Amino acid sequence: MGRVTASDVARAAGVSQPTVSRVFNRSTAVDPGTAKRVRAAAQRLGYIPNLVARTLNSGRSYRIGVILAHLNNNFFAAALQDLSKALNAQGYSVTVYFAGDRPRDVDSIVSDLLADQVDGIVLASTSLSNHLVEQVQRAGIPCVLFNRGQPAPGVSVVTTSNLQGGYDATEFLIRSGHSRIAHLAGLSDALNGQERRQGFLDAMADHGLTPLACVDCHFRREIAMEQTRALMAFETPPDAIFAASDHMAFGVLEVLRVELGLSVPGDVSVVGYDDAPMASWAMFDLTTIRQPMSDMIEATVRLLHGPIQEDQRLPQNIVLPAALVVRGSTRPPLTKG
Amino acid sequence: MGRVTASDVARAAGVSQPTVSRVFNRSTAVDPGTAKRVRAAAQRLGYIPNLVARTLNSGRSYRIGVILAHLNNNFFAAALQDLSKALNAQGYSVTVYFAGDRPRDVDSIVSDLLADQVDGIVLASTSLSNHLVEQVQRAGIPCVLFNRGQPAPGVSVVTTSNLQGGYDATEFLIRSGHSRIAHLAGLSDALNGQERRQGFLDAMADHGLTPLACVDCHFRREIAMEQTRALMAFETPPDAIFAASDHMAFGVLEVLRVELGLSVPGDVSVVGYDDAPMASWAMFDLTTIRQPMSDMIEATVRLLHGPIQEDQRLPQNIVLPAALVVRGSTRPPLTKG
DNA sequence: CTGAAAGCGCTTACAG
């Protein structure tokens, strides 16, 4: 037993160890005959090059660390899967960590990732601290905030036009004849949640309407459900609800349709945000603001390949367009255009 | 720039590099005063020990590879998250790969993981080949099949009592007065799918009933939906459907309730399998067979710690109990007990 | 095209 090393293969093939190395990393031309003998010996012995040794002296691990809050939200599950596949296709492996809702954990996870020599870090919808920013800058590796606006030195951001999205969602409800509109906001300290809310407020103001309610639900399903129950118990309940994420909107639909036996969109219209895979299930059929997942993933991967060891990092702020997707949880607009 | 190494810290603290190493891996006692000076210097310089170098000579990476088919299924998302958290808590990092539905990809992923020196591999609901078994045995690392029965030399298995679960689900439907029962089976070449189906067939036979239908849906939602449409178009459609996974059952509910406007359980009762997190959402309220996630995760982690470098591997077959969870997608049993 | 040598950043006996 004991793993087979390049030296073992070299001995079996009658060449030096560096030659075996050259055959497997194709850094230098090797005589075809020699290469064939080496490959044969490697095959016979079951040799697999040790990537850890390679990483130690090349300085590149071909490993990307991905930190997520959790996977309860369908949208993040899709994001992790797509990002992982995209990176794998380019020869990178992905190390995942779940930080839960405790932002303080993110710092220690980043330390672990740096100790692991990752070539880049993706923070998906998790917050970041000054310490983190400092660490990442010192290590000189790319760090991308995915779906979480929060500009910081040395950190890139991939988001969508949240302000516009919030505005469009709200205006669509207004055009459909709603006026008693409530917004279930995302995390109040996350820029994307703030912007969606601001878009809501702007649209209401532009149309001379007063929000029926606008409450912070921390992007959490249970809180969104509670708030929906509370809203519907009002003397004049909302006739439309705009939730800052599909994940919350699913809970809203559940309360309205199942718990309260109301008809959506008959009694209340509902709009979500994300276009998570489940939003298109007939069970939900949720009108929402679509965040273009594949474009977001593509931008993230590109930023990860940014200046790796240049002193002048150029973090970028990528803002992709988000568009309304009309489905059956809302009624059609009264006005055209 | 350039990362700070133990030698840098040693120089700054006026000690030798091995002493710095000893402070950070606590392998040997170090003079408290020396240790304090070293820590101070490390802190000041922003030193983070290079785990890759440690792995190279210790032979342990504290890294576990997890291979999943995909994350569409809520149950797997929960499994990945829980497994990841459990391993992180023990100081392991998790490298994830998505193999899709192409079993041939699993082999190359395993090679990548072995090149990465993982200390163990978890295959969640993906199949395995002879080549894989051989590679894993040669590497001498623990390999655990999670939720996928398929005994093989050198590979451990964590599953639940699928035969019993399939039997219980079916018998419950029979006791509730159903007789025209259809089964939407899982993958025909996966042991857990086969066993659930066998449990269904056994229960039907024991009660003198003939299955209305029993079709392989490969654990896929779309196929389960198509089959449900086909079944409901029968001259005598089923009055109950038992799906081999909640993921499929959600699709079944969607077709029945939304597309066909039928009442569940009024017109048709539905039972799933897994007790995925979403099964308890009021929107689905799905009667199902609960697979005990935390026990499954615990067993998996334990098996991963099995004999790491012993020649005599002792792969184990852990079968945990699965129990019926009655919710609102089925009507109450006619008979007591 | 290929070998001998040095080095990546640690850990671990071995002396003292």
Place this chain on the structure above:
DNA sequence: CTGAAAGCGCTTACAG
């Protein structure tokens, strides 16, 4: 308790 030395398995100039 601590330093000098060797080694983990590769890669990469440097000669030839």
